[in-house]
Amino acid sequence: xxxxxxxxxxxNVMKPGIYIAGINEDITTYDIRMKEPNKEPVLTNSALHTxxxxxxxxxxKTEFADNIIHFAPMASRTGFFLVTRNLSDKYCVELIKNAxxxxxxxxxxxxxxxxxxxxxxxxxxxxQAKEEAKHFSKIIADLTKNDLEYPVEQIEK
Numbered sequence: 001x002x003x004x005x006x007x008x009x010x011x012n013v014m015k016p017g018i019y020i021a022g023i024n025e026d027i028t029t030y031d032i033r034m035k036e037p038n039k040e041p042v043l044t045n046s047a048l049h050t051x052x053x054x055x056x057x058x059x060x061k062t063e064f065a066d067n068i069i070h071f072a073p074m075a076s077r078t079g080f081f082l083v084t085r086n087l088s089d090k091y092c093v094e095l096i097k098n099a100x101x102x103x104x105x106x107x108x109x110x111x112x113x114x115x116x117x118x119x120x121x122x123x124x125x126x127x128q129a130k131e132e133a134k135h136f137s138k139i140i141a142d143l144t145k146n147d148l149e150y151p152v153e154q155i156e157k
Contacts, residue, residue: 009150011037016079016139018096020148026086027069030148032096034136035078042077046125047132049073050110051103052080053118054129057111058102062095089145097140103133 006021006029014037021031035042043051052073059068069083084092106126113121 005150006031010152013151015151016136018093018140018143018148019150020089021081028084028087028089028092030082030084030092030096031150032080032082033078034080034132037076037078043073043079043132044125044128045077046123047128048077049120050124050126050129051133053110053112053124054103054106055080055099058099059095064091089148093140093143093145093148097137097143100133100137100140104130104137106130 002022002024004022005019009019009021009031014033016033016036019031019033020028022029052071056071059065059071062068064087067085067087069085071080071082073080082092082096087095110124110126112118113124115121
């Protein structure tokens with residue numbers, strides 16, 4: 001069954017968090033929303049790019065790395081999309097939390113940030129990426145698989 005909650009999500013009430021953006025058979029796309037759309041400054045390219053490299057490296061070393069199809073930044077620079085196959089929501093929520101903690105604690109050379117592996121290898125900012133990851137980790141700390149639906153505007157009666 002194919003569902004695409006992101007298509008009808010109201011960006012006016014969306015807050016930072018983790019949401020299910022779509023489900024198609026055994027494939028789930030997670031919306032990792034780090035910034036409130038149209039209300040707060042977007043992530044810088046260099047912080048976004050650095051987190052992308054570090055988290056992709058982290059995901060490639062996890063137990064179910066073969067079930068991770070794609071991890072990439074949103075064009076809006078408000079977060080990332082994670083596309084998985086046959087992984088539970090509970091597992092993915094913990095995986096995302098651990099990935100951002102990994103960025104917070106990361107130190108050293110940014111993975112694959114070389115001229116041969118990256119088309120924009122000079123556009124990285126590790127301190128900024130770590131700060132953004134730390135901020136987001138606090139937001140998602142208590143999130144569970146029961147919190148993955150997009151918010152709906154509350155209509156006053």
